Amino acid sequence: xxxxxxxxxxxxxxxxxxxxxxxxxxxxxxxxxxxxxxxxxxxxxxxxxxxxxxxxxxxxxxxxxxxxxxxxxxxxxxxxxxxxxxxxxxxxxxxxxxxxxxxxxxxxxxxxxxxxxxxxxxxxxxxxxxxxxxxxxxxxxxxxxxxxxxxxxxxxxxxxxxxxxxxxxxxxxxxxxxxxxxxxxxxxxxxxxxxxxxxxxxxxxxxxx
Numbered sequence: 342x343x344x345x346x347x348x349x350x351x352x353x354x355x356x357x358x359x360x361x362x363x364x365x366x367x368x369x370x371x372x373x374x375x376x377x378x379x380x381x382x383x384x385x386x387x388x389x390x391x392x393x394x395x396x397x398x399x400x401x402x403x404x405x406x407x408x409x410x411x412x413x414x415x416x417x418x419x420x421x422x423x424x425x426x427x428x429x430x431x432x433x434x435x436x437x438x439x440x441x442x443x444x445x446x447x448x449x450x451x452x453x454x455x456x457x458x459x460x461x462x463x464x465x466x467x468x469x470x471x472x473x474x475x476x477x478x479x480x481x482x483x484x485x486x487x488x489x490x491x492x493x494x495x496x497x498x499x500x501x502x503x504x505x506x507x508x509x510x511x512x513x514x515x516x517x518x519x520x521x522x523x524x525x526x527x528x529x530x531x532x533x534x535x536x537x538x539x540x541x542x543x544x545x546x547x548x549x550x
Contacts, residue, residue, distance in 0.1 A: 342399045346419070353394050361375035361489055362500030365395045369501060370505050374440040376479035379509070380470050380528050381486055382536070384458060391486050394447060395503035401441045401507075402449040403434050421449075435473075442477035452529045471511055471524030480508035481528050485535035504535040 342350070357363030371377075377402055381392050389402050404417055406424040425434040441448050454467040472482050483506040490499035509531060511524045 346399065349419075350394060353390065357391075357394060357501065361497075362495060362498075363394065364500050365505070366502060367505035368395070368397060368487050370486060370541065371396055371482060372480065372508060375445055376477055377447040378442070378470060378474055378477075378479050378481045379447055379449045379484060380452050380481050380532060381449070381484040382529075383453055383456050383534050384486065384488070385456065388451070388456075388486055389422070390420060391501075391503060392484055395486075395505070395534050396447065396482070398447045400447045401438075403438065406499060408521065412530055437468075438473055439477055442473065448473070448479075452525050452532070453470045458521040466522065466525040466529045468521035468525050469517055470528055471521035474509075474511040475516070475521065480510050482506070482508050483528060483535060485530045487536065504538075505536050506531055 352362060363400070367377040377395055377398065379392060381388060382519070389400075393400055398420050402420070402422040403425045404422040408414075408417055409424045423437055425437075438448055450470050452466040452470045453464065457464070470481060485506075486506045487500075487504070489501050504532065509528055
């Protein structure tokens, strides 16, 4: 991390704790170095920032090129987002992602491909997370970002929690669209299982955000 990015991350963590009770569970499970795919659920536009706050590594994110307009493009580059032209297909994004992983970066990805409020077992996740993990021989860190509590929920003790699970290893012999989708489905189920487990614990002790 650069000194400027580290300072930004610390500021956001402090602000998140003050406003939302921002709490990270499982940070010790994040590999300190080497290629890593950070896979998270996706509820809101701010999720990339929330995941960056939780994961103590510099993360690179894919972002559609339409986002990179004045005055926002500098911010997207700053938080580690690189533009992708979806109209020209995903080859350039795939190449860039594999290059980042080959040089030991952490790559952020949302297996669902778009924002969703809750887990839908009938929804087929995008195969990208499985393909990248297999081709780069990189572990996948499942991350669940909980709900942001409102003012009344905060007064009752609710917190914004980000939970991380044990890294998942996809065998590098996994090949083909079906194999990649099955791998992505496994990752997505684990992401939401983290949220379900934490929600159950929260009902025993305190409200879960």
